[in-house]
Amino acid sequence: MTVNEQILEEIAACEKLLIGIGEEWKAEGIPDMGSLYEKMNGLIKDKDYFIVTTVTDGEILGSPLEQGRLVAPCGNETWRQCSKSCTKDIWEPGEIPQDVCPHCGEPLTGNTIEAEDYIEEGYLPQWKAYTTWLAGTLNKKLLVLELGAGFKTPTVIRWPFEKTVSINNKAHMYRIHRKFAQLPETVKGKADAVLENSTEFFRKL
Structure with a gap:
């Protein structure tokens, strides 16, 4: 089974789905970014999901994804x-x-x-919604997809996601990044690293 097939299978089977969208998803220089968000919506619309994004171009706000299920703590342009x-x-x-x-x-x-x-007041209501949702993932079958989140703002996605996975025995994470896919010991056995540009990888899902 390929990694792509594994991810699709785990999306279907998970109880909760946490997605982190990092700097690789900046629309600048990426053709037809809207189609990526549309594809994401098609894959996850029936799941109990939440999305955290550090991308500030606002593209995701115009997508069909449910706006009440996403937070952009770095703001938007x-x-x-x-x-x-x-x-x-x-x-x-x-x-x-x-x-x-x-x-x-x-x-x-x-x-x-x-x-x-x-x-920061602009994102705080959604951040509260996110932390409430996250508290409800403990001991649930949680799938974490970390897409293109490097070290520009690791305190928003990268490090908190590692902690979430480490404390949930039913969690599994895929870290997808063209350069920074390495995993710490705290999530070994509960996470997979995919060394590939996350937007290109997602197009092939």
């Missing part, structure tokens, strides 16, 4: 915030056509960790 953080307000695309802060007149910037003063 399509949402806007005051570049000087004079307010905690966050605006959706087109809400402020002039792209200047209505409070202080400074330019708006993307609501991401790249901002000088990142306003």
Whole structure:
């Protein structure tokens, strides 16, 4: 059985499905990124899943994936915030056509960790939903798919996912990355490393 077949079989059999989407999934330079998210939706739409993404391009927000089942703690470029953080307000695309802060007149910037003063309030409600969901995975048959998450922000996906897998005896993880697929001792026997670009791998699932 190929790794692809194993993953599809485990998606079908799992009780809970946790997916981490890392920097390999940035839309820039990847043709037809939307089709990847559509494919993902087709594979997991009937599962009890949650997605954590560190990608900030906002592509996933326009996908058919259930928005209540995903969190983007690094923010997204399509949402806007005051570049000087004079307010905690966050605006959706087109809400402020002039792209200047209505409070202080400074330019708006993307609501991401790249901002000088990142306003985190935008993702916190979904983060709470995620942690609640995650608490319910203990002693459940949990499949973890880590797609292209390297070491840019390892505290969001990589390290927490390792901990989740290590403490759940029914968990199994696939770490897929073109360069950083190595696994720590804490998840040996409960995880598989796939040394391949995760977007290219996923297209072949």
